Amino acid sequence: MEFANHENKASVYEYIDKHRGEHLEKLKEIIRIPSIAAENPEGVRKCAAYLENEFKRLGCRDVEIYETRGQPVVYANYDAGAQNTLAVYLMYDVKQVSGENWTLIKDPFSPEVVPMQPFNGVLVGRGATNSKGPLMAFLNALFSIRESGFEIPVNLKFIAEGEEELGSAHLMDFIKENLDRLREANAVFSPSGSQSIKGDVTLSLGCKGVTEFELVCSGKSWRRGPIERGIHSSMNAIVESPVWRLVQALASMTDPSDPSKVLINGFYDNVAPPTKEDLELIDQLAKVYDEEAVKRANGIEHFYKDLHGKELLMKAFYTTTLNIQGLYAGYTGPLFKTVLPEAAVAKLESRLIPNQTMTETVEKVRKHLDEHGYYDIEIREYPEANGVDDWSRTDPKAGIVKKTIDAYREAGFEPQVWPFMLGSAPRYMFTKPPLSLPFIGAGLGHGARAHAPDEYYVVEGNDKVKGLAETEKFYVSLLIHYSNGRLN
Numbered sequence: 001m002e003f004a005n006h007e008n009k010a011s012v013y014e015y016i017d018k019h020r021g022e023h024l025e026k027l028k029e030i031i032r033i034p035s036i037a038a039e040n041p042e043g044v045r046k047c048a049a050y051l052e053n054e055f056k057r058l059g060c061r062d063v064e065i066y067e068t069r070g071q072p073v074v075y076a077n078y079d080a081g082a083q084n085t086l087a088v089y090l091m092y093d094v095k096q097v098s099g100e101n102w103t104l105i106k107d108p109f110s111p112e113v114v115p116m117q118p119f120n121g122v123l124v125g126r127g128a129t130n131s132k133g134p135l136m137a138f139l140n141a142l143f144s145i146r147e148s149g150f151e152i153p154v155n156l157k158f159i160a161e162g163e164e165e166l167g168s169a170h171l172m173d174f175i176k177e178n179l180d181r182l183r184e185a186n187a188v189f190s191p192s193g194s195q196s197i198k199g200d201v202t203l204s205l206g207c208k209g210v211t212e213f214e215l216v217c218s219g220k221s222w223r224r225g226p227i228e229r230g231i232h233s234s235m236n237a238i239v240e241s242p243v244w245r246l247v248q249a250l251a252s253m254t255d256p257s258d259p260s261k262v263l264i265n266g267f268y269d270n271v272a273p274p275t276k277e278d279l280e281l282i283d284q285l286a287k288v289y290d291e292e293a294v295k296r297a298n299g300i301e302h303f304y305k306d307l308h309g310k311e312l313l314m315k316a317f318y319t320t321t322l323n324i325q326g327l328y329a330g331y332t333g334p335l336f337k338t339v340l341p342e343a344a345v346a347k348l349e350s351r352l353i354p355n356q357t358m359t360e361t362v363e364k365v366r367k368h369l370d371e372h373g374y375y376d377i378e379i380r381e382y383p384e385a386n387g388v389d390d391w392s393r394t395d396p397k398a399g400i401v402k403k404t405i406d407a408y409r410e411a412g413f414e415p416q417v418w419p420f421m422l423g424s425a426p427r428y429m430f431t432k433p434p435l436s437l438p439f440i441g442a443g444l445g446h447g448a449r450a451h452a453p454d455e456y457y458v459v460e461g462n463d464k465v466k467g468l469a470e471t472e473k474f475y476v477s478l479l480i481h482y483s484n485g486r487l488n
Contacts, residue, residue, distance in 0.1 A: 008148075008150060009476065009477070009480065011148050012144050012145055012148045012150065012473075012476050013473050013476070015144045015147060015148045016140070016141070016144050016469050016472050016473055016476075017469055019140075019144070020468070020469050023136075023137075023140040023468060023469070023472065024113070024123070024459055024468060026136050026139070026140060027111070027123055027128075027132065027133055027136045027137070027457070027459070027468070028111045028123070028125075029050075030047065030050060030092075030127075030132045030135070030136055031109065031111040031123075031125040031126065031127050031128060031132050031133075032109055032110065032111065032125075033046050033047040033050060033109075034094075034109045034126075035047035035092055035093050035094055035127070035162065036093070036094055036095070036096055036097070037071055037093035037094075037162055037163045037164075037165050037166050038095075038096055038165065038166060039096060039098075041071070044071050044072075044092075044093055044162045044163075045072070047092045047093075047162065048065050048071075048072050048074050048092065048160075048162055049065070051074045051090075051092060051160050052064075052065055052074055052076075054139060055074070055076035055078075055158060056076075057143075058076075058078065058139070058142055058143060058146065059078065059146065060076035060077055060078045060156075060158070061076075061077050061078070061079060062075070062076065062077040062181075063075070063076040063077075064076070066174055066178075068170035068171075068173055068174060069170050069173065070162075070163050070166065070169055070170040071093065071161070071162035071163040071166075071170070072162055073159060073160065073161050073162070073170075073171065073174045074092070074158070074159075074160040074162075075157075075158065075159060075160075075174075075178070075181070076156075076157075076158040077155075077156070077157050077158075077181070078152060078155060078156040078157075078158070079155055080151050080152045080153065080154060080155050080156070081151075081155075082151075082152075082153055082154045082155050082483060083154075083483065083484060084154045084155065084186050084187075084482055084483060084484075084485075084487050085154065085155040085156075085157065085184050085185045085186055086154045086155065086156055086157070086185065086186065086187060086188070086189050086482060086487070087156075087157045087159060087182060087185035087187070087188040087189070087430070087437065088138075088156055088157065088158045088159065088188075088189055088190070088191075089159050089161075089188055089189070089190040089426075089427075089430065089439070090131075090135050090158060090159065090160040090161070090190065090191070091131055091135075091160070091161055091162075091164035091165075092132065092135065092160050092161070092162055093161070093162045093163055093164055093165050093166075094126050094127035094130070094132070094165065095126070095130075095165050095450075095451045097109075097126050100452070100453040101453055102124075102453045102454055103453065103454060104116075104124045104454045104456075105124045105125065105454075108125055108126035108453075108455075109125065109126060110125070111123055111124060111125030111128065112124055112125070113459060113460075116456065118197075118462055118465075119458050119460060119461055119462055119465065119467075120460035120461065120462065120467075121458075121459050121460035121467075122447075122456040122457060122458050122459060122460075123456060123457050123458075123459045124454055124455065124456045125455065126455055127455070128447060128455050128456050128457040129193055129447020129448060129449070129450055129455055129456065129457045130447070130450035130451065130455065131191075131192065133193065133445070133447055133457030134191040134192050134193050134443050134445065134447075134457075134471075135160075135191060137191065137443070137445065137468060137471045137472050137475065138191035138443070138472075138475050140468075140472050141472040141473075141475035141476050141479075142156075142475075144472065144476065145476060145479075152479065153479050153480055153482070153483035154479055154482050154483050155184075157181065157182060157184070157185055159171075159174070159182075161174075161426075164425075164426065167212075167389065168389070168426035168429070171426055171429055172429050175429055175430075175434075175435065176434070179434055179435070182435060183435070185435075185437060186399075186400075186437070186486075186487035186488045187398070187399070187400040187437055187438045187439070187440065187482075187487040187488055188427075188430045188431075188437050188438070188439040188440070189400070189439075189440055189441075189442065189482075190439070190440070190441040190442075191441070191442070191443045191475065192441040192442060192443045193443055193444070193445040193446050193447045193457060193458070193471070194415075194441070194442055194443050194444065194445075195444055195445060195446040195464075195465050195466065196290070196293065196297075196446065197293070197297060197446060197448065197465070198290065198293055198464060198465075199413075199446075199462075199464025199465045200288070200290065200293075200416060201408055201413045201414075201415040201416065201444070202415065202416050202418060202421075203401075203404060203405065203408070203415040203416070203417045203418065203440070203442065204417075204418040204419075204420055204421035204441065205281075205393065205394045205395075205396055205401065205417065205418065205419055205420060205440075206391065206392040206393040206394055206419065206420030206421070206427065206431070206439075207389075207391065207392050207420050207421045207422075207423060207424050207425050207427055208351045208352055208353060208391055208420060208421070208422055208423065208424055209351070209352030209353075209356065209358060209389050209390045209391035209392075209424055209428070210349055210350065210351055210352060210389050210424040211349065211350050211352065211358045211359075211361055211362060212325075212347070212348070212349045212381075212382070213347075213348055213349075213362055213365075213379055213380060213381045213382075214345055214346065214347050214348070214379070214380040214381075214382070215246060215249070215250070215345070215346045215348060215365075215369075215377055215378070215379060215380075216343065216344075216345050216377065216378040216379075216380055217242045217243070217245050217246035217249065217343065217344050217345075217374075217376070217377045217378075218242055218342060218343035218344075218378070219242050219342045219343065220342070220343075221376045221377075221378060222242060222245065222376040223376075224240045224242075225239055225240045225241055225242045225245075225340070225342065226239065226242075226340055226341070226342035227342060228342065229342055230330060230331075230339045230340060230341045230342050231339070231340050231342075232338060232339070232340065233338040233339055233340045234338070235340055236340050239340060241340060241341070242329075242341065242342065242343055242344050243329045243330065243341050243344040245344075245374070245377075246327075246329075246344040246345075246346060246377065247344075249369060249372070249374045249377055250324065250346060252368070252372050252374075253322065253365075253368060254322070260304055262322045264322070264364050264365060264368045265364065265367070265368065265371075266364055267320070267322070267361070267364055268320060269360075270355050270356045270357075270360065271318060271320060271353045271354075271355075271356060272353065272354040272355045273318075274314070274317070274318060274419070275419075277396045277397075277419075278317075278419040281396065281417050281418065281419050282310060282313050282314065282317070282419070283310065284416075284417070285313060285416055285417070285418065286309050286310040286313055288416055289309075289312075289313060289416065291303070291308055291312065297448070316422060317353075317418075317419055317420065317422070318353060319353070320350060320351060320352060320353050320356060320361075321349075321350055321351045322348060322349075322350050322361075323348065323349050323350070323351075324346055324347070324348055325347040325348065325349055326346070326347045327344070327345070327346050327347075328344070328345055329341045329343065329344035329345065330344075348365075351422070351424065352390070352391050353391065354391045354393060355391075356391070357390075358389075358390055362379060362381065365379065366379055389424040389425060389426055389428065390428035390432070391420070391428060392420070392425070392427035392428040392430075392431045392432070392439065393419075393420060393431065394427075394431060394438040394439050394440065395438060396417070398438035398487070398488060399438075399485060399486035399487045399488060400438050400440050400482065400487045400488070401417075401438065401440065403478075403481040403482055403485070403487070404440050404442050404478065404481070405417070406481055407442075407474070407477055407478045407481040408442075410477060410481075411444065411474055411477065413444075425441075427439045437488065438487070438488055442478065443471060443474065443475065443478075444466040444470060444471045444474045445457070445458055445461070445465070445466050445467070445468070445470075445471035446458045446461070446465045446466075
């Protein structure tokens with residue numbers, strides 16, 4: 001039975017309200033599974049089996065745990081006999097917790113609801129916001145439609161991957177091997193908590209790409225300094241340091257008076273200029289972008305050169321970066337150890353802008369090192385561990401974009417539409433050939449501290465930020481908007 005009219009939709013909303021406790025428990029249930037792709041394959045397998053069972057309970061056909069060379073993809077097809085077909089991208093793996101100091105709960109995989117201003121209750125646990133909370137809120141909405149006696153208004157093709165946190169190294173293999181299944185989709189949707197802590201809604205039409213790599217300077221490769229092991233630091237008077245050599249190599253890559261400016265030859269080449277549609281979006285975004293809220297959320301006092309307004313946004317969207325994630329060498333424990341290390345490592349990343357490629361940055365870094373005499377410094381790439389993601393774009397005129405904006409407006413929100421988000425995700429695997437589908441991440445609700453201690457997802461909101469029940473109701477409404485007309 002369809003439920004596009006107000007009375008039937010209201011009955012689904014009533015069902016959601018009556019089952020708040022059960023729906024919250026479903027979030028806790030999946031967060032309890034330690035599906036850490038980097039170090040717990042058993043936990044990943046357990047979570048895959050959990051989703052397989054959920055898809056079967058929903059009434060999906062062709063449910064399959066699809067084996068890859070890495071972690072499995074869980075695929076499921078729900079045929080509602082509807083006009084439109086939506087591919088639903090989900091990730092069920094999470095980041096590591098080792099070395100983190102969680103203060104709000106004792107165990108990151110024993111989630112609890114705790115008070116946190118300005119909210120009445122947040123669910124704290126690893127994966128709460130990234131992204132098991134939104135995932136299960138969406139599934140709760142689907143079950144609510146079915147349990148209320150109605151048919152889901154669109155056909156659904158679920159693609160749940162278990163190694164997004166490893167760079168989605170094998171997702172493209174799944175896509176290429178299942179093109180006949182996926183080509184039936186009109187667009188791709190991913191549930192997300194898209195509200196800021198103040199309640200503003202962001203709708204990103206794509207994302208930057210990212211490539212990650214290590215620079216390694218060792219006495220063994222350099223043939224100078226300690227070669228096999230660290231030695232006593234008193235020898236530094238007559239033995240050179242690989243650590244200082246790496247620091248000097250890194251310093252050669254940026255302007256001493258402006259460390260954010262990269263001096264690598266050609267580093268900023270191939271960055272596509274903003275389109276006319278981009279400039280229109282940025283003009284609108286500049287009117288509402290809350291710079292102070294972003295500063296507070298990130299614990300910073302100043303943006304680059306104190307830029308603001310449109311100038312700040314243009315810098316954010318259209319600058320490719322070279323970031324040092326971390327440096328490590330020698331002894332870093334308490335007090336001192338008087339050691340001269342034999343090697344040093346820097347972990348770097350670059351955020352890519354259309355039309356840059358994932359390989360060109362590394363090639364330019366290699367050329368820079370060679371030209372400056374650092375031929376011995378090794379570049380290590382770990383695409384299957386750290387990951388690389390290409391940039392992605394969805395046309396602002398795509399049907400799913402308009403319908404998502406309409407759904408937000410119906411819920412009382414005017415979304416801030418971004419040309420693309422500053423982070424990275426495997427959207428390009430869907431938006432570029434062979435599928436070339438529009439991709440939207442959407443939803444109400446808020447969460448924060450992804451990849452960090454005390455990660456949380458709001459379950460009891462306030463007058464601006466929606467809690468779990470209202471988020472589930474929004475997904476119901478969103479699916480109705482997606483049920484008619486063009487999505488691509």
